[in-house]
Amino acid sequence: MIIRPITDKDLDTLFQIAEESGPGFTSLMPDRDALAKKIDHSTASFERKVIHPADEHYLFVLEDEATGDVMGTTGIEANAGHTRPLYHFRRNTVTHHSRDLDLRRSEETLTRCNHYTGYSEICSLYLRPEFRRANAGKLLSRVRFLFMALHPERFSHNIIAEMRGVSDSAGQSPFWNWLRAHFVDMEFSQATHLVGTGYTDFIDELMPSHPLYTCLMSQEARTVLSQVHSQTRPALRILEAEGFQHKGFIDLFDAGPTIECALAGIRSVRASNACRARVDESGAFGKTGFGHRQHGDSGQTLITNAGTTDFRATITTDTFEESGDLIISPALADKLHLQDGDPSRILPLSQARPAQTRTTAMELSYAY
Numbered sequence: 001m002i003i004r005p006i007t008d009k010d011l012d013t014l015f016q017i018a019e020e021s022g023p024g025f026t027s028l029m030p031d032r033d034a035l036a037k038k039i040d041h042s043t044a045s046f047e048r049k050v051i052h053p054a055d056e057h058y059l060f061v062l063e064d065e066a067t068g069d070v071m072g073t074t075g076i077e078a079n080a081g082h083t084r085p086l087y088h089f090r091r092n093t094v095t096h097h098s099r100d101l102d103l104r105r106s107e108e109t110l111t112r113c114n115h116y117t118g119y120s121e122i123c124s125l126y127l128r129p130e131f132r133r134a135n136a137g138k139l140l141s142r143v144r145f146l147f148m149a150l151h152p153e154r155f156s157h158n159i160i161a162e163m164r165g166v167s168d169s170a171g172q173s174p175f176w177n178w179l180r181a182h183f184v185d186m187e188f189s190q191a192t193h194l195v196g197t198g199y200t201d202f203i204d205e206l207m208p209s210h211p212l213y214t215c216l217m218s219q220e221a222r223t224v225l226s227q228v229h230s231q232t233r234p235a236l237r238i239l240e241a242e243g244f245q246h247k248g249f250i251d252l253f254d255a256g257p258t259i260e261c262a263l264a265g266i267r268s269v270r271a272s273n274a275c276r277a278r279v280d281e282s283g284a285f286g287k288t289g290f291g292h293r294q295h296g297d298s299g300q301t302l303i304t305n306a307g308t309t310d311f312r313a314t315i316t317t318d319t320f321e322e323s324g325d326l327i328i329s330p331a332l333a334d335k336l337h338l339q340d341g342d343p344s345r346i347l348p349l350s351q352a353r354p355a356q357t358r359t360t361a362m363e364l365s366y367a368y
């Protein structure tokens, strides 16, 4: 499994993924022109010399090298809210209190806001059902944190992830159904399609701009506030383990939680290291006795090169560290586009119980 930047040739697969992933997956909408533009934008972003993050969008694919199949996607928006506003509802508490009458009551409100302007956003993580296997989800999720650690000038100091909220297989969202009944006469899928293809004017025009008291909402809508889609729960757990937290900002359409973490605080950023690749031509990799010097207690390591347009990453056991150098076989060096002496970044993966590995890879398929 190799991670690489997306190219024009991946358009058909990207279209399939956009169809498979459904209406709540707003960063990939099944619209060929929009997806072709997204690929071009990604290619230009990887090519661009960047000093401060602007409107770059990086989209990677996970490829099965043996077959050339694209197994999934993963992305980073360098500066969310830069080209068009990024809206959320903020959960607030309002207290009405009369000292004279000795009465008080606290109620929750939702207020539309643009709080997260200027954050980098991780997005578009999708692992196709037929390619669920150990480490695939991990690689798709964590590779973004290594890419950010390698190229911090391209990203904000703060990172968010918008987690998909609750909707059913027929595309009905309990939160949207309440909004729709009172404010915006439009299907959930139409609203997410508009947002996903970059049309956000209707939010200012039609969505409520005054605080909404949640006590006045339907019970169905209230219970899904800050809740994730059932298929997104494992992805949420993984990001929480990386240090991400929910601060009460929720999606305008399905009330899914947005979570945030400082880049420097992300576990995979802190636990990964810069090193130099040394290509071992001696053929020692086949021999025994190398295991004790391998990374992590599982011996598995996420390795990347330090490139942008030529970025590559994989998870392997076929490596070890020696005085700060990463010793790799010529075959692996070739796959990762690494030459002897090139900078690299490594993240030792800790031992996961086999059952856990399976669950993670499987359940990450719908991700966030």
Ligand SMILES: NC(=[NH2+])NCCC[C@H](N)C(=O)O
Pocket: 024, 025, 026, 027, 028, 122, 123, 124, 125, 161, 162, 163, 164, 165, 251, 254, 255, 256, 257, 368
């Ligand atoms: N609450 C939501 N549905 N938010 C949108 C989730 C989008 C998802 N993070 C994506 O990249 O497409």
